[in-house]
Amino acid sequence: MKIKNENEEILSLIDRSRLPEHVAIIMDGNGRWAQSMGLPRIAGHQAGMKSVKRVIQTANDMGIKALTLYAFSTENWSRPPKEIEALMTLLCRYLRMEVENLNKQNVQIRFMGRIYQLPELVQRELDKATKATSKNSGLILNIALNYSGRADIVDGVSHLAADIHVGKIQVDEINEAVFQRYLSTADLPEVDLLIRTSGEMRISNFLLWEIAYTELWITPIYWPEFNREHFYQALIDYQKRKRRFGGTAAL
Numbered sequence: 001m002k003i004k005n006e007n008e009e010i011l012s013l014i015d016r017s018r019l020p021e022h023v024a025i026i027m028d029g030n031g032r033w034a035q036s037m038g039l040p041r042i043a044g045h046q047a048g049m050k051s052v053k054r055v056i057q058t059a060n061d062m063g064i065k066a067l068t069l070y071a072f073s074t075e076n077w078s079r080p081p082k083e084i085e086a087l088m089t090l091l092c093r094y095l096r097m098e099v100e101n102l103n104k105q106n107v108q109i110r111f112m113g114r115i116y117q118l119p120e121l122v123q124r125e126l127d128k129a130t131k132a133t134s135k136n137s138g139l140i141l142n143i144a145l146n147y148s149g150r151a152d153i154v155d156g157v158s159h160l161a162a163d164i165h166v167g168k169i170q171v172d173e174i175n176e177a178v179f180q181r182y183l184s185t186a187d188l189p190e191v192d193l194l195i196r197t198s199g200e201m202r203i204s205n206f207l208l209w210e211i212a213y214t215e216l217w218i219t220p221i222y223w224p225e226f227n228r229e230h231f232y233q234a235l236i237d238y239q240k241r242k243r244r245f246g247g248t249a250a251l
């Protein structure tokens with residue numbers, strides 16, 4: 001594992017045998033960061049990309065299995081068209097420039113959300129990146145695009161209903177484990193830790209089903225400032241939590 005010496009002290013506080021398997025992040029505060037620097041909002045998203053790269057590298061170095069990033073929600077279409085275009089351009093540029101690097105890091109990239117509603121050009125880039133990294137066995141980088149938790153549940157219900165209609169599954173066979181297979185996160189581990197930057201205390205329609213027992217870690221730091229140390233601190237705090245999953249603490 002290639003982790004820099006300067007972080008040795010904080011790293012020594014992390015128990016590598018009890019890491020979360022799946023970390024999800026609501027990357028919030030790009031706009032406010034830009035505003036605080038007297039820059040246009042788009043500069044905030046550009047700076048946010050650096051945090052994206054850092055967080056992917058850190059998660060992969062740590063040996064975390066899956067990282068889900070909330071990059072664009074179904075509600076984000078209400079932003080000014082120029083900002084939407086800039087976000088899509090940034091994403092495509094990232095994919096074109098970084099796929100080789102992701103391959104070197106053994107990272108497998110995936111996308112979830114209503115991808116078919118994205119511009120065709122974007123869909124092509126996503127497809128290329130997915131195929132180019134599909135054989136990698138390191139971190140699964142799952143990017144939520146045109147995603148909303150409610151929409152994902154509705155889509156899951158719709159697929160399930162279609163399977164019932166053709167007799168693939170019977171109504172009395174439906175339970176939580178069966179339904180989970182119809183969600184976009186079906187083949188990913190449980191989300192153990194959800195990080196949100198910029199201090200907002202809400203879920204914003206992210207992973208609604210999946211976070212039933214997820215530990216939440218919210219920091220006032222804006223996303224462009226989120227660095228390795230913040231990530232390590234989230235892991236340290238996560239390891240201090242007593243996860244009871246609705247039961248009582250072990251005596």
Ligand code: FPP
Nearest residue numbers: 027028029030031032048049052069071094
């Ligand atoms: C929230 O900040 C951030 C977003 C809506 C977009 C985040 C996307 C990226 C950083 C690029 C994603 C690309 C990849 C490859 C994952 P905000 O604009 O809502 O900030 P504000 O709440 O301060 O206005």
